[in-house]
Amino acid sequence: MANVPSLYTRITAKDIPGPYQKNYEYTLFRDAEDVDLYYIMPSAPIFNExxxxxxxxxxxxxxxxxxxGKSGGVCTFQIALPMPDTTDSSVIEKLAVAISQDRALIQQAKQILQMAELxxxxxxxDADKIRVAEGLSVSQAEQYYSQYDQKKDFTQFFAVPNKLRFQPMPVKSGSVTLLAFGSKEAYQNWDGHPQDVQYSQFQAAPSLLSNNAAVLSLDLTERGSALFWQALGGPDLTKMESPPSNVPAVPINSVVSITYSLNFDAMLPAATATVKLDASKVGELVVQNKSSTDTWGKTKTWQESANPTYTETIDSSLHVSIPSSYYSEGDSSAKQTLEESMRGWAETQLSDMMKAQLPDVDMDQLGLDTKQITNLRNDSRTYKFSKAISFTVGPNGMLPKLNSVVDEKVLKTLFTYVNLDLAPYYNVAIQLLPPSKTFMQSRKVESIAVTQITFADQQLFNEEGKAVSSVIFSADSDLKPAELRGVHSNQSPNRIIDYSYMVNYADGSKPYRVSNIQMDPEAEGGYFLNFSSTQSxxxxxxKVDGQFLPWGVLSRVRVDLKYENIEDTLLLTSDAPSVEWVQPLGKLVDQxxxxxxxxxxxxxxSPMTYPLDGSSYATFNVAEDDTLTLPGPFGTSDGTHNYEFSLNRGARAMIRAQYVLPVSTGLERNFSKSFLLSTSKPTETWAVPSSQTAKLTIEKAVVFDSDGLQHQPAVEFIASTADFISVQLDKISGF
Structure with a gap:
């Protein structure tokens, strides 16, 4: 049988030169027929060159x-089982030394010497007995006989380097499993990933050729990219500009492991199976023919033993002998497997031996009554064979960190950072932002038509991929932002948004047309056009806002407005303290x-004015601010203070009070009021502008008792912040 490894020998060869100028460990299997041919199986995988x-x-x-915000990574690599350069004489020499130092082969060489001498x-x-015991075929024995030199010792049967040949193990099937980080957050959850595979395990198929290379590819998240970058020994992230800063990798083995599972056909050592017939146990071996008919009328026949110890008797009659070897000593199931496969042969042989000695006995009628058998003797039969089986090995190990394999210059070509923002083209999305329906209606805008819109002199498209050159926003429709898109070359020198627009007014005013607007989105704040500006x-x-005026002191406020040649007047009251002023111009608001x-x-x-002279005008930048907050008439005053005058003792009283309010011009504003209090109307409230610096004085006070007598009450100090003024016959006080 050609190109079949023998399991009789399994040799470990260490420190054998291989890829990346490093030493590796290999396991050697000798060919089942050719004593000079060995098959190489590496012990651990590496990155393929x-x-x-x-x-x-x-x-x-x-x-x-x-x-x-889109980020992630792709890690693709090819792993392989490193094969030594068997054309290199120094490599062959080291392999030959490993073969010659194998204890099993040393013992076998001694046995071969004895076999050759016999x-x-x-x-x-006698020589053939040794050959069988050592698991050698006839052709292998003849090779040793031809090279036997009676003047040399057993070392003459050691491997001769210039005769040795090496080949990769002829693998029939297998798989490769990568075991890495178990966190699912490390991997992209894209469609197509096997759902039944753990996140930490990835499988690939080996090539089944030479070094059994296999390719693995991982889709990684940003977290997974950072993990694998460092785990596999990528360049120092702290010295790179684009990826986030992190701890540099240390040049040791990575945490990523690879396990191969490889199957190949191999020959078991020559074995012997012997079955013995024990005349005293014939009754335990007798079988009878049985038959039955099923419901469809089909007859089924079989043989069956009525003795419950039948199987045990068969097993005890069979003996399998395997020559001493790595396989037979290291795999306890080998002998059991052979015995199970030979059980059918043993049954047939025992039956034949019984029939040969009892040709006239009907075995089917014999049953368990063996008294008629008187001349049966013990017997045995032997079968010698070699057997090919499927054998599995599992080279495995942690992958080395790449910064321990290659120099920094090469390392930087293996690990790459890609900025997705760099491309020969760029995508543009321009947002057109309309005002709200309320905004448009309050400003008497009926519609806004944006026309002739382009970017970099190229057309733009809507979400459906249709070319768009105009967009209309109408106050009587559902107003939503519009997005226009485009793809443009990086070589384009013109990255300008060009557009025109027209505003139509609800009151019939002349439309406002603006043509050939050019906007640089990079310089002017982004890729959007905002039409929520009243100026545009x-x-x-x-909005003329007077809600914070001291309405307790004021009855009304008149506001006179002028914009260019347009004049208007607004009236504000406590019930309507704010009024909107809208004037469609049909042109840019720039005054x-x-x-x-x-x-x-x-x-x-007497009325008060702002500005104080009553004839000049103040100015307000209506182009930039849409709320005109009116100043208070009293400068520093920002509200109203209420004094409550109350007659507490007496029949009636006449009071005249004065309130002096400093104003911002440095002058004073005087307020006076007279009160007539009686038992029927004992209280009265006076509203004045509030101020911490104002002063309240009682200019005159007369109080009458129930008899009509007049009293002049003394006036105590009253703070301007007092809320209540108490009037009595003898005094006036505030609190």
């Missing part, structure tokens, strides 16, 4: 990321709004 002897691993890891002395039968809509708009304010006091005092 890109070319034989190149010293560069077949490996690539790409870690990618982008500013959009054959040379004409004792062929050609509408002069402001200031002029205004002046007239405050009418609730107590009937």
């Amino acid at each position: 890109t070319a034989n002897g190149s010293g560069i691993p077949s490996f690539s890891m790409v870690w990618y990321s982008s500013t959009s 054959e040379a002395a004409g004792k062929t039968e 809509l050609g509408v002069a708009y402001t 200031v709004l002029e205004y002046k304010v007239t405050y009418t006091l609730a107590d009937g005092g």
Whole structure:
């Protein structure tokens, strides 16, 4: 049988030169027929070289990321079982030394010497016994007889380097399993991944040729990329600009392990099976023919023993002998496997031996009554054979870190960072942001039509892939942002958004047209066009806000507005303290709004104005701000303070009070009020502008008792922040 390894020998060869100028361990199996042919099985896998002897691993890891947040990695590599260069004489010499130092082969060489000496002395039968015991075929024995030299010792049967030949193990089938990080967060959960495979295990098929190379590819997340980058000995991340900073890898074995499972056909050592017939146990071996008919009328026949010890008797009658070898000593199931496979042969042989001695006895009628058998004798038969079986080996080990295999220059070609933002083209998505429906209606805008929109002088497309050159936003429709997309060359020098638009007004005013607008999105804040600016809509708009005025002191406020040649007047009250002013212009809003304010006091005092001279106008940048907050008439005052005057003792009282309020101009504003209190109306409230620096004084106070007598009450100090003013016959006080 050609190219079949023998399991009689299994030799370990250490420190044998191999790929990457490193030493490896191998297991050698000798051919079943050719004593000079050995098959090589490496003990552990490595990264395969890109070319034989190149010293560069077949490996690539790409870690990618982008500013959009998409990141991950792909790690692809080819692993293999390292084969030594068997054309190198120094390698062959080391393999020959390993073979010659194998204890089993030394013992066999001694037996072969004895076998050759017996054959040379004409004792062929004795020599053949040794051959069988050593598991040698006739052709192998003849090879040894031809090279026998009676002047030399047993070492003459050691391997001769220049005659040795080596081949990769002829593998029939197998698998490769990678065991790595068990966290599922390390791997991309893309469609197509086997759902029944653990995250930490990945399988591939070996080539079944030469070094049994296999390719593994892992789809990694950003976390997985960081794990494998460092685990497999990538370049120092702290010295790279793009990936995140991390701890540099240490040049030792990685945590990624590879396990091969390889099956090949091999020859068991020559074995002997002997079956013995014990005349005293014939009754235990008798079988009878049985038959039965099933429901379909089909007859089935078989043989069956009525003795319960039948199987045990067969087993005890069979003896299998395997010559001493690595396989027979190391695998306790080998002998059991052979005995099971020979049981059928033993049954047949025992039956034939019984029939040969009892030709006139009907075995089917004999049953368990063996008294008629009186002349049966013991007998035996022997079968010699060699057997081919399927044998499995599992080379495995941790992959080395690549920074311990190659120098830094080569290492940087194996590990690559890719910036996904770098491409010969770039994608553009331009957002058109309309104002809200309320915004448009409050500014009397009926519609906005954006036209002639392009980017880099190229058309843009909607989400459905249709070319779009115009977008219309209408106040009576559902307003949503519109997105226009495009793909453009990096070589394009013009990265400008070009567009025009027209605004139509609900009051029939002349439309506002803006043509040939050019916008640099990189310089002007992004790829979006925002039409929520009143200025861009050609509408002069402001909300005149007087809600924070001291309405307890004021009865109404008049606001006079001027924008260019447009004049308007607004009236504010406590019930309507804020009013919107809208004026579609049909052109760019680029002028200031002029205004002046007239405050009418609730107590009937002389009106106050802002600005103070009553004729000039203040200005407001209506193009940049849409709310005009009116200043208070009293400068530092920002609200109203209420004084409650109360008659606590007496029939009636006449009070005149004065409130002096400093204003921002450095002058003072005087407020006066007279009160008539009685038992029927004992309280009255006076609202004045609030101020910490104001002063309240009682200019005159007369109180009458129930008899009509007049009293002049003393006035105590009253703080401007007092809330209640108590009027009595003898005094006036505040608290």
